[in-house]
Amino acid sequence: MRTADCLLCSAERLTTWHFEDERCWVADCLVCATPMIVWREHGLPDAELETALLGVLSEHASARYPDGFWIDGERRRIPDHWHAHARPAGGFFDPSRSAPWAAT
Ligand SMILES: [Zn+2]
Ligand SMILES: [Zn+2]
Numbered sequence: 001m002r003t004a005d006c007l008l009c010s011a012e013r014l015t016t017w018h019f020e021d022e023r024c025w026v027a028d029c030l031v032c033a034t035p036m037i038v039w040r041e042h043g044l045p046d047a048e049l050e051t052a053l054l055g056v057l058s059e060h061a062s063a064r065y066p067d068g069f070w071i072d073g074e075r076r077r078i079p080d081h082w083h084a085h086a087r088p089a090g091g092f093f094d095p096s097r098s099a100p101w102a103a104t
Helices: 047-064
Strands: 017-020 024-028 035-039 067-072 083-088
Touching: 017 047, 024 047, 035 047, 047 067, 047 083
Parallel strands: none
Antiparallel strands: 017 024, 024 035, 035 083, 067 083
């Protein structure tokens, strides 16, 4: 089911989308600019599906960050709609985005 006021359910294409299928989509995060995978359902998948979805994210992350990446499964802003970030090794934001406090 979809929840009307959920940012992830509305799935607006505010950034570059890398992938989508009937289960999920992968796009750059509006905040971090790192690739983020979002389940199409509002809620949390079972462990088996979660593993499969993280596999999809890892494929995109390894192409984007050949020097390594880590999966950040913590849902800070929207805890009840499953999503996960892939972040560059040793970093949090994508290198294309200068951190707000470091902007020149
Ligand atoms: Zn949602
Ligand atoms: Zn983010």
